[in-house]
Amino acid sequence: MADKDRELRQDVARANRIIERFGLATAYGHASARIPGTDTFYISTRRSPGLADENDLLVIDTAGRVVSGNGAPNSEFWIHARIYAARPEVNGIVHAHPLACIALTQIGEPHRVVHHQGGVFVEGIPVYERIGLIRSRELGDQVAQRLGNGVAVMMRGHGITTAFADVRAATVAACFLEESADLQMRMLNAAGGHAQRIRAFTREEAELARDQTGPNAAAAGRAWEYYANVADTKPLGG
Numbered sequence: 001m002a003d004k005d006r007e008l009r010q011d012v013a014r015a016n017r018i019i020e021r022f023g024l025a026t027a028y029g030h031a032s033a034r035i036p037g038t039d040t041f042y043i044s045t046r047r048s049p050g051l052a053d054e055n056d057l058l059v060i061d062t063a064g065r066v067v068s069g070n071g072a073p074n075s076e077f078w079i080h081a082r083i084y085a086a087r088p089e090v091n092g093i094v095h096a097h098p099l100a101c102i103a104l105t106q107i108g109e110p111h112r113v114v115h116h117q118g119g120v121f122v123e124g125i126p127v128y129e130r131i132g133l134i135r136s137r138e139l140g141d142q143v144a145q146r147l148g149n150g151v152a153v154m155m156r157g158h159g160i161t162t163a164f165a166d167v168r169a170a171t172v173a174a175c176f177l178e179e180s181a182d183l184q185m186r187m188l189n190a191a192g193g194h195a196q197r198i199r200a201f202t203r204e205e206a207e208l209a210r211d212q213t214g215p216n217a218a219a220a221g222r223a224w225e226y227y228a229n230v231a232d233t234k235p236l237g238g
């Protein structure tokens with residue numbers, strides 16, 4: 001039990017460092033994991049995710065109460081709290097501010113599956129339109145509602161949130177989503193801004209890609225291993 005708990009805290013700290021090292025977040029952003037079988041979750045304190053430490057996490061519950069830990073909570077912890085409240089099967093959440101995803105939302109282009117690692121988003125990604133930080137229970141509920149039963153929500157002019165069965169999958173998916181959005185932007189640019197020229201995957205192709213490369217597929221363990229090892233060796237801001 002103690003070993004499992006330590007591993008979970010290590011995963012949360014690593015997930016936070018990954019989103020910073022891979023450019024999905026700078027000073028702001030956070031990853032969390034539900035403590036199994038509870039309505040509480042581990043989340044980093046209010047500092048850059050790149051500085052997250054497994055021994056310095058907060059435990060917050062779905063009503064927004066800080067149950068244990070030292071330090072201030074991130075002001076947007078409500079995203080995590082209310083998604084965990086709405087989705088009992090979700091055990092890992094990442095909220096980050098990756099630039100290509102933000103760019104897509106601000107030109108009104110929906111996310112489209114344009115490469116294998118985008119396959120996990122085959123069902124489409126809803127956009128949460130409201131500008132501003134998610135600093136209340138009510139706003140957290142609105143984001144959870146927009147997410148619905150999906151795995152990700154794009155937040156216009158703001159960022160993304162991914163929600164999966166574990167924090168590793170949520171983290172890998174966040175990295176895949178930014179990679180996908182970046183590719184989509186490049187394709188749009190190469191196509192002279194004509195979105196219809198992008199050869200987005202058909203549903204069948206996207207499902208195949210999801211099954212072969214998605215964060216729940218066998219290959220995902222390898223993705224987490226890679227991201228985690230790079231995050232362990234790359235310098236802050238690297």
Ligand SMILES: [Zn+2]
Nearest residue numbers: 076095158159
């Ligand atoms: Zn945010």
